[in-house]
Amino acid sequence: MAPTKKLKHIAVSGNIGAGKTTLSELLSRHYGWKVHYEDTSTNPYLADFYEDMQRWSFNLQIYFLNSRYQQVLNIQKGEDTVIQDRTIYEDAFIFAPNLHEIGLMDTRDFENYKDLFNTMSKQVGAPDLMIYLKSSIETLVKHIDKRGRDYEGSISVDYLKRLNNKYDDWIENYTEGKLLVINADGMDFKNKPEDFASILEMVDAEINGLFQQ
Numbered sequence: 064m065a066p067t068k069k070l071k072h073i074a075v076s077g078n079i080g081a082g083k084t085t086l087s088e089l090l091s092r093h094y095g096w097k098v099h100y101e102d103t104s105t106n107p108y109l110a111d112f113y114e115d116m117q118r119w120s121f122n123l124q125i126y127f128l129n130s131r132y133q134q135v136l137n138i139q140k141g142e143d144t145v146i147q148d149r150t151i152y153e154d155a156f157i158f159a160p161n162l163h164e165i166g167l168m169d170t171r172d173f174e175n176y177k178d179l180f181n182t183m184s185k186q187v188g189a190p191d192l193m194i195y196l197k198s199s200i201e202t203l204v205k206h207i208d209k210r211g212r213d214y215e216g217s218i219s220v221d222y223l224k225r226l227n228n229k230y231d232d233w234i235e236n237y238t239e240g241k242l243l244v245i246n247a248d249g250m251d252f253k254n255k256p257e258d259f260a261s262i263l264e265m266v267d268a269e270i271n272g273l274f275q276q
Contacts, residue, residue, distance in 0.1 A: 068097045070191055070270060072138050074147040077196035077247070078226050079218065080206035085253050086196065086262070093263065094144070099134045101127075101149045113218070120162045121172040125208045128180060129156050135187040150190065152239070155180040157229040165225070189239035192269055196247045197234075200224055 067254040073096065075083045084100060108126050112119040131151040137144045159176050162168040168176075198206075203223050234244065243265055252259040 070144050070273065071141075072135070072145055072147065072188075072190040073192045073194065074150045074190040075194045075196065076150050076153055076230075078198060078203055078223065080203040080210075080223075080232055081198045082206060082247055082250075083148050083196060086194070087146050089259055090251060090266065091146050094146075096144045096146045099138070099145055099147045104178040104273055106130075116162070116167045120168040121176065124154060124159045124162070124168070124176055127158075127181065129177070132183045132187065139187065147190065151184065151187070152233070152237075154228075155184070156233045159224060161225050161229055175188070176185070184231070189238065191240065191273060192266075193237065193240055193242045194266070195230075195234050195244045197230075198227075198247045200227060202248050203227075224240070241269060241273060 073090070075090075077083050087098050087100070090096065106123075106126060108119050110121040112123040128151065131147075131149070131154065134147060135151060138147070144250065155177070159168065159173060159180075163170065163173040170266065172217045200220060200223055204220065234242070245262060250258045250262075252262055
């Protein structure tokens with residue numbers, strides 16, 4: 064008899080303000096999973112980055128890349144089922160390229176970053192399930208304004224639009240593993256049990272599918 068596959072790594076992806084942390088927390092409590100958060104509270108570069116993006120873009124992206132790389136290594140070595148708030152792919156395919164394209168990361172730094180990502184990505188596998196929270200700009204802005212983080216006050220609508228376009232391109236071409244796309248517009252899964260229940264139905268279906276392969 065073939066061994067039962069163990070679900071180890073679920074990831075929640077999405078633009079700034081999409082609701083990744085909230086959904087990760089809710090799913091972790093419901094399923095009893097551990098949660099690995101995006102490192103914003105102790106990140107030594109984040110506030111500086113939003114004050115001077117060109118100066119701190121490379122430092123910030125390297126910090127995030129290393130942080131998420133370490134997270135995935137720990138997930139793969141451990142025995143727990145873990146849900147991860149944002150992924151290593153988003154750094155490499157969305158945030159760093161966007162900074163390079165708009166002139167906030169020079170080509171030398173960007174090429175260095177890409178080489179490092181390519182080396183790291185060969186050593187870690189994709190999540191068993193990638194959950195993508197697809198959100199409109201209006202939803203993102205509303206969430207960002209509501210949580211009122213000082214360092215996010217300088218984020219422009221144009222910046223969010225560019226990121227959203229890159230997210231759409233990335234998800235459309237994502238082939239690394241199983242993918243669940245959730246349209247977060249009009250949803251309030253934090254405060255409306257019926258919205259969270261509909262997400263649970265979708266997640267349950269994907270998880271069940273993993274074990275029927």
